[in-house]
Amino acid sequence: MAGQSILIVEDDGVIALRMQEMLTKSGYVVGDPVAFGEDALEQIAQKRPDLVLMDIELMGEIDGIETTRLIQERFEIPVIYLTAYVDDHRLARAKETAPYGYIVKPFMDRELLATIDMAIHRHALDRKLKESERRYHAVVDKAAEYIFIVNGETERIAEANPAFLALLGYRGAALPPLLLPEIVIDPSDPMAPIAERICSREGFSGEARIRCRNSTFRDVELASSRISLEGTPPVISIVAHDVTDRKKAAEAISQVNRKLHFLTQITRHDIANLLTVAIAYNGFMKPLASDSGVQEYLVKQEKILDTINRQIQFTKIYDDIGAASPRWLSLSAILTDAMGHFDPGLFSFPPEPFRFEIYADPLFGKVFYNLFENATRHAGDFTKISVSAKESPEGLVIVVEDDGTGIPAEIKEKIFSRGYGTNTGLGLYLSREILDITHISITETGAPGSGARFEITVPRGAYRSAAH
Numbered sequence: 001m002a003g004q005s006i007l008i009v010e011d012d013g014v015i016a017l018r019m020q021e022m023l024t025k026s027g028y029v030v031g032d033p034v035a036f037g038e039d040a041l042e043q044i045a046q047k048r049p050d051l052v053l054m055d056i057e058l059m060g061e062i063d064g065i066e067t068t069r070l071i072q073e074r075f076e077i078p079v080i081y082l083t084a085y086v087d088d089h090r091l092a093r094a095k096e097t098a099p100y101g102y103i104v105k106p107f108m109d110r111e112l113l114a115t116i117d118m119a120i121h122r123h124a125l126d127r128k129l130k131e132s133e134r135r136y137h138a139v140v141d142k143a144a145e146y147i148f149i150v151n152g153e154t155e156r157i158a159e160a161n162p163a164f165l166a167l168l169g170y171r172g173a174a175l176p177p178l179l180l181p182e183i184v185i186d187p188s189d190p191m192a193p194i195a196e197r198i199c200s201r202e203g204f205s206g207e208a209r210i211r212c213r214n215s216t217f218r219d220v221e222l223a224s225s226r227i228s229l230e231g232t233p234p235v236i237s238i239v240a241h242d243v244t245d246r247k248k249a250a251e252a253i254s255q256v257n258r259k260l261h262f263l264t265q266i267t268r269h270d271i272a273n274l275l276t277v278a279i280a281y282n283g284f285m286k287p288l289a290s291d292s293g294v295q296e297y298l299v300k301q302e303k304i305l306d307t308i309n310r311q312i313q314f315t316k317i318y319d320d321i322g323a324a325s326p327r328w329l330s331l332s333a334i335l336t337d338a339m340g341h342f343d344p345g346l347f348s349f350p351p352e353p354f355r356f357e358i359y360a361d362p363l364f365g366k367v368f369y370n371l372f373e374n375a376t377r378h379a380g381d382f383t384k385i386s387v388s389a390k391e392s393p394e395g396l397v398i399v400v401e402d403d404g405t406g407i408p409a410e411i412k413e414k415i416f417s418r419g420y421g422t423n424t425g426l427g428l429y430l431s432r433e434i435l436d437i438t439h440i441s442i443t444e445t446g447a448p449g450s451g452a453r454f455e456i457t458v459p460r461g462a463y464r465s466a467a468h
Contacts (some may be wrong), residue, residue: 036060067095068094101115152235334365348384367431
């Protein structure tokens with residue numbers, strides 16, 4: 001690597017000058033040689049050469065090995081030893097300084113040049129590796145996630161970032177001897193061998209529970225991967241994300257939903273009882289009313305009571321919106337179930353089955369039931385309902401369309417409003433609410449007079465292949 005700078009530290013002036021001349025001719029930049037370790041340190045501090053050729057026996061109080069140790073400690077510059085000594089004691093001391101070469105005098109010029117070239121190249125690679133390690137530690141040490149390394153054979157935790165140590169209760173302390181089965185357990189079965197699955201070749205991804213030093217537990221989402229290198233035990237890289245607070249919040253919301261659900265059931269039951277009485281009284285009054293005007297009012301009142309009753313029964317179906325957690329649902333199974341309430345001859349599907357699962361509220365199927373029912377109620381003289389699904393940049397677009405009269409442009413958005421419509425006025429409103437729980441959208445995009453067309457857009461991450 002011509003152009004690189006080299007410092008020669010050699011107490012034999014003849015050898016030093018010969019090396020200086022040879023290296024200069026080879027294209028290296030070589031300053032004046034020095035014979036003392038102290039002078040070498042001073043020259044390096046001022047000029048920062050790319051490499052140092054170091055004799056072991058030097059003039060002055062410190063020898064070449066001690067000088068090299070100080071160079072590595074202060075400057076991280078590669079050093080090649082040049083010496084006539086090969087005794088075990090010197091070799092042992094030299095190894096401790098991790099030199100980039102050890103050449104025994106006398107040597108050939110070609111041998112020295114090759115060693116220098118390889119040393120400079122190797123040092124460049126080492127610098128890249130150290131820089132990569134610094135970036136790695138900067139990320140890992142500052143990460144809020146829990147990151148730790150486990151010996152795949154012993155299941156002992158070998159390394160851990162500060163966040164994980166703090167979680168366990170060892171903030172600012174050295175990593176104690178901990179085994180993976182001692183601190184990571186299966187939340188559904190504490191006796192299950194979850195550590196074996198985490199350390200397996202396939203790796204692990206799922207929920208786990210971590211036992212802390214103070215005997216408390218934290219729920220985490222954990223993922224592991226096994227790294228195998230020839231000649232060394234496999235290591236398991238583990239990243240965990242704390243979900244304890246999220247699970248507590250979800251449980252609190254679930255508890256509130258259960259209470260609201262219970263209160264709604266009681267309220268609806270009481271209203272239904274009173275409504276039954278009102279309908280009965282209205283029926284008793286009709287034969288007693290001789291005035292035609294009164295009879296007309298009683299008929300109107302009967303219709304109102306009937307509408308109230310239908311609304312109560314309708315909302316009972318949707319009583320569980322948001323009460324249960326979203327889950328992965330088979331689109332094919334959902335559509336098959338919704339179709340089961342209608343004439344199967346009305347439906348047209350693509351030849352390929354729907355191989356998707358949708359992450360949605362358990363009432364997701366009611367959305368399709370409402371769309372199919374709306375077609376039978378409002379589409380006029382229609383002959384078929386078509387359902388298709390296609391991926392787009394926005395996600396998975398599920399289209400439900402009919403060949404009926406369509407929906408006027410001015411009410412395309414109003415139909416999703418609460419109370420709009422001729423029946424209960426809640427079907428499409430509640431359908432949008434169900435979908436919105438997992439950020440699924442629904443719009444009507446059909447051309448008036450050419451049939452209704454509803455597009456349900458499932459965002460990326462909320463659907464997957466059914467073969468998952």
